[in-house]
Amino acid sequence: MLAGDVATSPALMPQAPEPLRLGDAALLGALHGPTELLPISSSGHTTLISELAGLNYAKAPSQQRKPLEIALHAGTAAALLLFPPAEGCGGPRGLKGLAFRGAMLAPTAVAGLAGRNRVRDQLGTTATISAGLLAGSVAMVTADRSRGTRTATDASIVDGLAIGGLQALAIWPGVSRSAMAITAARWLGFSRGASARLSRSGLVATSLAAASLEGVQLAREGIPRQDLPALAVAAAGGFVSAVVARPMATRMEMGAPLWPWALWRTALATVTVLRIRATGDDGHR
Incomplete structure (x- = not known):
């Protein structure tokens, strides 16, 4: 066999991913x-549930993985556009509201542009995601002990920067953007309901x-054509599940405590850690 034949042998060519x-895709969209x-934490659940359930996304x-994550975010964001605006639910209004949301978004955007991929590569294992879930749970429970009474209309640009700064920690998978936004608002003296509304105002x-x-990054790299049906299913699932979950989010905006969600996060992290100890697989890829 000639050298050229060996180089082009089908057996030696890279295999296309499954x-x-x-x-x-439907399960991840529902989540x-x-x-x-x-x-x-949506990123934490996407990874950990995939690992625990043995989905092929976990090893993809x-x-x-990136196109599916984008499809999930796009579907959920489309559903959020159907919800009443946060201003109509007691959030900051007019130019003040725009300034607050801009200040809240800025630190998160800077963190995402500066280190999202690097942080995700280093902290995207099942072990580190579990640690992020636990760290966020402790922060949530601690902050929720505050007896703050500030209303959402009191929020200022300074509050937005402070909330956005803590929210930027959510580039660590498992920490959760909304958990950090609510935690920061509670530490700043806002009530439970106001904190949840302020979190949604930037969502x-x-x-x-x-x-x-x-x-934008994906457009440069290209989308695997064989995954287009799965991406459509994921986007549709993200849209429908966000609409269905809206009543739970509304309950938080009415002042529900954070401890049930902290307990859920802790339970998922614990199950994952036990699995790691049993299998020795920390999900590092």
Whole structure:
């Protein structure tokens, strides 16, 4: 056999990755809406549930994972556009509201542009995501002991920067953007309901910004054509599940405590850690 024949032998050519399964995409879409609206980490659940359930997404290469993540964010963000604006639910209004949301978004955008991929590569294992879930749980429970009474209309640019600064920690998968936003607002003296409304006031912008940022990068790299059906299913699932989860988010805006969500995060992290100890697989890829 000639050297040239060896180089082009089908047996030696790189194998195309297995297409993402539609059932996996549907499950992740069903998870994404609630986990994005609630302070429990959508990125953490996407990775950990995939690992625990044995979905092929868990072992998929980054060129397949990124498009699915973007589809999930896009579907959820589209659903959020249907919800009543935060201003109509007691959030800051007019120019003050725009200034607050801009200040809240700025630190998150800077953190995402500066180190999102690097942080995700280093802290994206099941072990580190579990640590992020636990750290966020402690912060949430500690902050929720505050007896703050400030209303959402009191929020200023300084408050927005402070909330956005802590929210930027959510580039660590498992920490949760909404968990950090609510935690920061509680530490700043806002009531439970006001903190949840302030968190939602930046949710649409943050979700759209995240999807756009990764979408630009993805456009340069290309989308695997065999995964287009799964991406459509994931986006549709993210949209529907966000609409269905809306009542739970509304309950938080009415002043529900944070401890049930902290307990859920802790339970998921504990199950994951036990699995790591049993299998020795920390999900590092």
